[in-house]
Amino acid sequence: METQSEEQAVTKPADSGGEGGPPQVAGAQAARPEDRMTLLLRLRAQTKQQLLEYKAMVDANEEKTPEQIMQEKQIEAKIEELENEVEEAKIAFEMKKLALDRMQLSTALKKHLEKTDIKTSVLMDNMKQILNLNKLIMKSQQETWDLEEKLLDVRKKRLQLKQASERKLLEIQTEKNKQKEDLDSMENSDKIKTIQQNLETEIQITTVIQNVFQNLILGSKVNWAEDPALKETVLQLEKNLTMI
Amino acid sequence: MSALRPLDKLPGLNTATILLVGTEDALLQQLADSMLKEDCTSELKVHLARSLPLPCSVNRPRIDLIVFVVNLHSKHSLQNVEESLCHLDAAFFLGKVTFLATGAGRDSHCSIHRNTVVRLAHTYRSPLLFCDLEIEDFRATMAQRLVRLLQICAGHVPGVSALNLLSLLRGSENPSLEEAL
Numbered sequence: 001m002e003t004q005s006e007e008q009a010v011t012k013p014a015d016s017g018g019e020g021g022p023p024q025v026a027g028a029q030a031a032r033p034e035d036r037m038t039l040l041l042r043l044r045a046q047t048k049q050q051l052l053e054y055k056a057m058v059d060a061n062e063e064k065t066p067e068q069i070m071q072e073k074q075i076e077a078k079i080e081e082l083e084n085e086v087e088e089a090k091i092a093f094e095m096k097k098l099a100l101d102r103m104q105l106s107t108a109l110k111k112h113l114e115k116t117d118i119k120t121s122v123l124m125d126n127m128k129q130i131l132n133l134n135k136l137i138m139k140s141q142q143e144t145w146d147l148e149e150k151l152l153d154v155r156k157k158r159l160q161l162k163q164a165s166e167r168k169l170l171e172i173q174t175e176k177n178k179q180k181e182d183l184d185s186m187e188n189s190d191k192i193k194t195i196q197q198n199l200e201t202e203i204q205i206t207t208v209i210q211n212v213f214q215n216l217i218l219g220s221k222v223n224w225a226e227d228p229a230l231k232e233t234v235l236q237l238e239k240n241l242t243m244i
Numbered sequence: 245m246s247a248l249r250p251l252d253k254l255p256g257l258n259t260a261t262i263l264l265v266g267t268e269d270a271l272l273q274q275l276a277d278s279m280l281k282e283d284c285t286s287e288l289k290v291h292l293a294r295s296l297p298l299p300c301s302v303n304r305p306r307i308d309l310i311v312f313v314v315n316l317h318s319k320h321s322l323q324n325v326e327e328s329l330c331h332l333d334a335a336f337f338l339g340k341v342t343f344l345a346t347g348a349g350r351d352s353h354c355s356i357h358r359n360t361v362v363r364l365a366h367t368y369r370s371p372l373l374f375c376d377l378e379i380e381d382f383r384a385t386m387a388q389r390l391v392r393l394l395q396i397c398a399g400h401v402p403g404v405s406a407l408n409l410l411s412l413l414r415g416s417e418n419p420s421l422e423e424a425l
Contacts, residue, residue, distance in 0.1 A: 042285065043258060050255050050399035053406075057251050057335070079369065086411055 203241045210237045248296065249333040250340055253306035260398035261289040261305050262390065265296060265328055266313030267321040271346065271377045275313075278387035286400050288391065296328035308398035309340055311390065313377075314361055316347040316354045322361070329368065339406030340397050341370045344386070349376040371413040 070078070112123070186192065214237050217224055224230045262279070264272045269292070276290040289305060298304075312328070315321040325343075332341070343365045347354065365372035375386040397406045 045402040046258065046286075046400045049402050049405070053399050054251060056405075083369075083411065083414070086407070090408070090411065 206241055210239075210241070213237055248298065248307065248310075248331060248336065250307070250336045250338075255308075255398065256287075256305050258285075258400075259287045259289060259305060260309075260394045260400060261291060261307050262394045263291045263293060263307045263310045264313060265293050265310060265325065266315070267294060267318070267324050268313065268315050268346075268377075269294070271315070272313060275377055275383060275387060275390075278383050279391055281384075282387055282391045284391050284395070286395060286398065288394070295324050296331040307340075309342065309390075309394045310336065311342045311344050313344045313346060314356070314364075316345055316356045316358070316361070317350075319355055322356055322364075326364070337368055337370060339370075339408075339410035341368065342390075342393065343368075343370055343372045344377075345372065345374050346377040348374050349379070369410075369414075371410065 109123075113121075116123075214234070217230070217234060222230070224234050264275060266272050272292045276292060279290055280288060282288075291304065291307070310332070312325045313321070314325050343361065345358075345361045348358065362372060373386065373389070376382050377386070393409070395401050396404050396409050399405070
């Protein structure tokens, strides 16, 4: 079953003044030769390029392509390899062209310098300008470098300070914790308990003695309010020792 | 109905021929008109086709560049393109084939995902261009690009060949594909 596909063709003749095809021969003879030359040169370049392409195709067709059925992954890998080869060939060519151009440029420059007067040449002005700019660039780069160094130093110092403060805070915290622990342990130790017990017994004994003295003095029916020394003693005996 | 081969005919003097393949006739016609309006030192010939293979009966010049136009709004156009690709000689894919995806602007109407077209272009190692052919300005810009591409593929630009251009265009594509995979 053949698919009927439509096809339309649209054409356009060549454009732009002067470079028309052969039909446009009319016009001033003086202007035409130049345009014709350009046209001819352009056509020559075109034909050269096209010839190059055909030659390349012929060379390519001489290489036998492997006909075996490969996995798709393998085909992809092979294609990538070939593409890389093309890239490398291109790069190598570009490098060589660059080197060649540089050599040509330097020879031309040398010849030119030999001919012209060195002091007044525009070339020398350009070169001086280039040198000045380079110096400026180098200076700016140096300044940038210095500033970056300073920045780096400041950052380092900040980091060190941060670390030091972290350490200090940690120390403070450990000290606090230790104190708290000591306090807690102290409260729970046995020594304290025995001391407390002793204190209590002493207080009780003293209270008993106080009461005994009180009763003695009151029982002796002495007027203790008249004698200031005795008054003081009695009042002192009233002191409740548990409050101390 | 043989496969289309790239270099089986001799080139016409100062002539460059482009073949636009796609299902959207109106868009192709508009694109063809924009291309013909462009200033170009070579003679341009634009052929339009809905699908390959082309009928043998017509005497046509050597085709320098084939552009497959895929409309992201219709799956049919993608299918059509995929079927047409089988009828091309492998030598065409050395820089003489380009894919053009249109309709990416209106995301809500897109039934084909962008990645599908990207992968298609990657499988065939050909450049993929995106353009909204319905908008006049974009169409004019794309026409300019296509004219330039065509000139290179026809050999009218000394020093640059289709294969050269292909490897130049390839550099920007790979990163996005790798992150998609």
